[in-house]
Amino acid sequence: MKHLSQQTVDAITALQHCHATCSSMAMTHCLEMGGEHARPQHLRLMLDCAAFCAFTADALGRKSQFHTGFAALCAEVCETCEKDCEALGDMDDCVQACRVCATACRQIARAEHREALETGSRTAPARH
Amino acid sequence: MKHLSQQTVDAITALQHCHATCSSMAMTHCLEMGGEHARPQHLRLMLDCAAFCAFTADALGRKSQFHTGFAALCAEVCETCEKDCEALGDMDDCVQACRVCATACRQIARAEHREALETGSRTAPARH
Amino acid sequence: MKHLSQQTVDAITALQHCHATCSSMAMTHCLEMGGEHARPQHLRLMLDCAAFCAFTADALGRKSQFHTGFAALCAEVCETCEKDCEALGDMDDCVQACRVCATACRQIARAEHREALETGSRTAPARH
Amino acid sequence: MKHLSQQTVDAITALQHCHATCSSMAMTHCLEMGGEHARPQHLRLMLDCAAFCAFTADALGRKSQFHTGFAALCAEVCETCEKDCEALGDMDDCVQACRVCATACRQIARAEHREALETGSRTAPARH
Numbered sequence: 001m002k003h004l005s006q007q008t009v010d011a012i013t014a015l016q017h018c019h020a021t022c023s024s025m026a027m028t029h030c031l032e033m034g035g036e037h038a039r040p041q042h043l044r045l046m047l048d049c050a051a052f053c054a055f056t057a058d059a060l061g062r063k064s065q066f067h068t069g070f071a072a073l074c075a076e077v078c079e080t081c082e083k084d085c086e087a088l089g090d091m092d093d094c095v096q097a098c099r100v101c102a103t104a105c106r107q108i109a110r111a112e113h114r115e116a117l118e119t120g121s122r123t124a125p126a127r128h
Numbered sequence: 129m130k131h132l133s134q135q136t137v138d139a140i141t142a143l144q145h146c147h148a149t150c151s152s153m154a155m156t157h158c159l160e161m162g163g164e165h166a167r168p169q170h171l172r173l174m175l176d177c178a179a180f181c182a183f184t185a186d187a188l189g190r191k192s193q194f195h196t197g198f199a200a201l202c203a204e205v206c207e208t209c210e211k212d213c214e215a216l217g218d219m220d221d222c223v224q225a226c227r228v229c230a231t232a233c234r235q236i237a238r239a240e241h242r243e244a245l246e247t248g249s250r251t252a253p254a255r256h
Numbered sequence: 257m258k259h260l261s262q263q264t265v266d267a268i269t270a271l272q273h274c275h276a277t278c279s280s281m282a283m284t285h286c287l288e289m290g291g292e293h294a295r296p297q298h299l300r301l302m303l304d305c306a307a308f309c310a311f312t313a314d315a316l317g318r319k320s321q322f323h324t325g326f327a328a329l330c331a332e333v334c335e336t337c338e339k340d341c342e343a344l345g346d347m348d349d350c351v352q353a354c355r356v357c358a359t360a361c362r363q364i365a366r367a368e369h370r371e372a373l374e375t376g377s378r379t380a381p382a383r384h
Numbered sequence: 385m386k387h388l389s390q391q392t393v394d395a396i397t398a399l400q401h402c403h404a405t406c407s408s409m410a411m412t413h414c415l416e417m418g419g420e421h422a423r424p425q426h427l428r429l430m431l432d433c434a435a436f437c438a439f440t441a442d443a444l445g446r447k448s449q450f451h452t453g454f455a456a457l458c459a460e461v462c463e464t465c466e467k468d469c470e471a472l473g474d475m476d477d478c479v480q481a482c483r484v485c486a487t488a489c490r491q492i493a494r495a496e497h498r499e500a501l502e503t504g505s506r507t508a509p510a511r512h
Contacts, residue, residue, distance in 0.1 A: 002477075003408070003409075003412045003413050003416075004408065004412075012404055012408075016400045016404060020396055020400060020441065020442075020445055023442055023445055023446065024387070024388065024396075024445030024446060025387075027296070027299065027300055027303065027445070027446035027447075028296070028387045028388070028445075028446060028447055029387050031294070031296040031299060032296055032387075034294075038287070038290075038294060040283070040284070040287040040288055041193070043283065043287060044190045044191065044192055044193070044283055045192075045193065047190060047283065048187060048190075048192050048193070048194055051183055051186060051187070052183065054438065055179055055180065055183045057404065058179060058404075058407055059176060059179070061404055061407055061408030061411070061412075062172045062175060062176075062407065062408060062411035062412060063172060063411075063412055064172055064173075064176050065169070065172070065173065065176070065208075066176055066205060066208075069201060069204075070201075073197060073198075073201060076197075077194060080193075080194075093386075130349075131280070131281075131284045131285050131288075132280065132284075140276055140280075144272045144276060148268055148272060148313065148314075148317055151314055151317055151318065152259070152260065152268075152317030152318060153259075155317070155318035155319075155424070155427065155428055155431065156259045156260075156317075156318060156319055156424070157259050159422070159424040159427060160259075160424055162422075166415070166418075166422060168411070168412070168415040168416055171411065171415060172411055175411065182310065185276065186276075186279055189276055189279055189280030189283070189284075190279065190280060190283035190284060191283075191284055221258075297449070300446045300447060300448055300449070301448075301449065303446060304443060304446075304448050304449070304450055307439055307442060307443070308439065311435055311436065311439045314435060315432060315435070318428045318431060318432075319428060320428055320429075320432050321425070321428070321429065321432070321464075322432055322461060322464075325457060325460075326457075329453060329454075329457060332453075333450060336449075336450075
């Protein structure tokens with residue numbers, strides 16, 4: 001995907017990995033373990049995280065004008081899921097995938113911000 | 129879906145209608161008209177709106193803990209899409225679907241806020 | 257959506273309703289009831305049905321060239337889900353939504369077939 | 385994802401790559417090039433392929449009972465998209481991603497078949 005920056009491609013990879021890990025773990029590992037792992041609130045959070053990662057990956061891939069807002073909210077969802085999985089235990093793959101993905105999303109959100117600042121300084125009206 | 133409030137069911141209906149309208153119009157009407165209707169930025173916005181509406185409908189349906197944040201951001205995307213479609217012309221179905229959906233999303237976001245305030249006042253220990 | 261036939265619009269409505277019902281029931285009603293309702297195989301089937309209905313609705317909306325094949329397979333998934341929900345009990349909304357959706361999908365698949373036959377007879381070179 | 389076979393994990397990776405490539409190329413490269421690349425039928429096929437790959441990846445991840453049927457149909461969609469992209473030209477990433485994905489899907493469909501045969505022979509009634 002030569003039409004996207006390396007940072008965006010890396011974020012899409014992290015988002016897709018987090019999506020696949022959370023959705024698969026929820027519907028196999030967690031449901032099969034039962035107990036706390038099958039708590040409705042935990043599984044809903046896992047699906048929130050999985051679905052929002054898939055959505056954000058697609059949005060980045062199509063150069064969405066909202067990519068900063070999506071990435072920032074996605075980072076928040078991933079971090080919440082990461083903490084929930086860590087507290088639950090036996091969810092190492094999810095904890096790791098969420099962490100990596102949240103970091104990638106934060107970078108996308110910041111990159112945009114930095115770019116906006118730079119653009120701002122480039123176009124600032126010189127006072128003569 | 130008796131396990132959901134009427135307001136939530138209504139919002140899901142509006143979100144699904146907006147999703148179907150935007151995704152179908154983008155890939156049939158807009159592409160077939162060509163010209164301004166097939167501008168990359170317009171079609172990306174249509175798909176952003178369609179995909180985020182589908183995601184938010186699912187999140188409401190599973191009683192996501194993030195439903196307020198998702199609904200608020202979804203309202204913003206729908207309003208942006210509504211304006212773009214209105215400026216473009218010949219997009220009445222989308223304009224209408226986005227408007228109804230944005231209103232429903234704003235209500236979900238506000239309802240949560242009101243509920244939080246009420247809960248707050250019920251539990252506030254303010255007797256000095 | 258004036259650019260689609262009434263039959264297609266009706267099928268999309270049935271597909272979206274089945275999607276919303278199955279995905280929401282799975283992640284609220286079934287998980288909260290627990291027991292047989294939270295069996296991994298049942299929940300996976302519910303999500304299969306929900307996700308394939310959403311996919312097929314979108315495919316019909318964009319006039320996909322594969323719409324017959326998708327509709328036929330979707331009918332099969334819906335019928336399987338309908339039977340599973342009926343056997344389980346306390347799943348009336350899903351049973352009903354799956355039944356209506358399967359019927360709509362079968363009609364889409366047949367309509368295409370009938371159209372192909374008609375087209376065939378119109379264009380068949382009669383060699384006397 | 386230790387709960388899945390290596391073959392399934394590899395197929396999910398191929399499906400996700402094909403999804404990301406087709407959906408991103410459609411909404412950036414193809415729309416920006418215009419002309420034949422922005423033909424409605426081509427873009428619809430690209431989105432069919434992208435969406436069905438995403439759906440199938442999720443179905444494999446949750447050990448769907450329909451995974452053979454989904455994988456077989458997905459292979460067909462990918463092969464159709466591959467040919468369309470090859471004929472169009474300037475779509476190398478998509479051609480390659482579709483080809484790898486179709487092969488992985490065919491293997492999933494065959495593996496199931498082989499497994500069924502083996503299971504059949506293991507459980508065949510001994511003739512006394």
